[in-house]
Amino acid sequence: MSLFRRKKKYSTDTMDNGAKLITAANPKNPVSEQFRTIRTNIHFMSVDKPLRRIAFTSSSISEGKSTVTANMAITWAQDGKKVLLIDADLRRSTLHRTFELPNNRGLTTILTSGLSKIDLNEVIPNSGIKNLDVLTAGPIPPNPSELLNSKRMLNFLKAVEPMYDLVVIDVPPLLEVTDTQVLSDKLDGIVLVVRAGVTQKAGVTRAVEMLKISKARLLGYVLNDADSEDAAYGYGYGYGYGDEE
Ligand SMILES: Nc1ncnc2c1ncn2[C@@H]1O[C@H](COP(=O)(O)OP(=O)(O)OP(=O)(O)O)[C@@H](O)[C@H]1O
Numbered sequence: 001m002s003l004f005r006r007k008k009k010y011s012t013d014t015m016d017n018g019a020k021l022i023t024a025a026n027p028k029n030p031v032s033e034q035f036r037t038i039r040t041n042i043h044f045m046s047v048d049k050p051l052r053r054i055a056f057t058s059s060s061i062s063e064g065k066s067t068v069t070a071n072m073a074i075t076w077a078q079d080g081k082k083v084l085l086i087d088a089d090l091r092r093s094t095l096h097r098t099f100e101l102p103n104n105r106g107l108t109t110i111l112t113s114g115l116s117k118i119d120l121n122e123v124i125p126n127s128g129i130k131n132l133d134v135l136t137a138g139p140i141p142p143n144p145s146e147l148l149n150s151k152r153m154l155n156f157l158k159a160v161e162p163m164y165d166l167v168v169i170d171v172p173p174l175l176e177v178t179d180t181q182v183l184s185d186k187l188d189g190i191v192l193v194v195r196a197g198v199t200q201k202a203g204v205t206r207a208v209e210m211l212k213i214s215k216a217r218l219l220g221y222v223l224n225d226a227d228s229e230d231a232a233y234g235y236g237y238g239y240g241y242g243d244e245e
């Protein structure tokens, strides 16, 4: 047993350079088509109850959440939905890099100052993509879990509801911090991103258990890196609480 745990080599690529927006750059690419298939599958899950607030999470770090979340938000916007994409991964935020937006204000500004003191139109810019507005994370606070679990967060989500058809949220991994679990009861559904060849089966099982405990509605999972020998990015979609990954 070693005294010091070796530091895991997580990618900071999307934190430094932003996620790759294939759906915006090349809507005809097969990968963009895969995102549209995921959109359709998620739509099938919402027949009984309309989904207005969706988050994408994963069991651990660097499994492709931010890439999937941003591309899914674009895919919904391309379908004519008015979409708000929120960066609620306050510890490893990426959206300001992905959409090249300032991050001196963002979600944390709204949560620390309160809605009454904020002009939402000023804090939430358009992404440069039609129908898609983006709320960046804002300055990193010392207490992300409390902020996401606050009444202000719920009030904010309620306040933007009349303005958007869909709110899509990038959240931290379930097994790393409690942020996503505490946020999940404010959402209509959660999709688990699973990275082929990387995500541990035990991690998925534990993540699903945690979602069940917090009474979150698991809509299904996105298999990231599917068929990655053929293309740099590949995506599949499955659903249910089983282990059919
Ligand atoms: N399908 C894929 N094929 C190849 N590389 C990918 C794929 N999906 C994501 N990546 C790369 O993996 C890294 C992590 O992706 P991303 O930041 O989207 O994951 P994340 O789960 O949001 O990570 P974090 O836990 O840091 O928030 C990035 O460098 C990204 O470019």
Ligand SMILES: [Mg+2]
Residues within 6 Å of the ligand: 014, 065, 066, 067, 089, 092, 094, 170
């Ligand atoms: Mg991320």
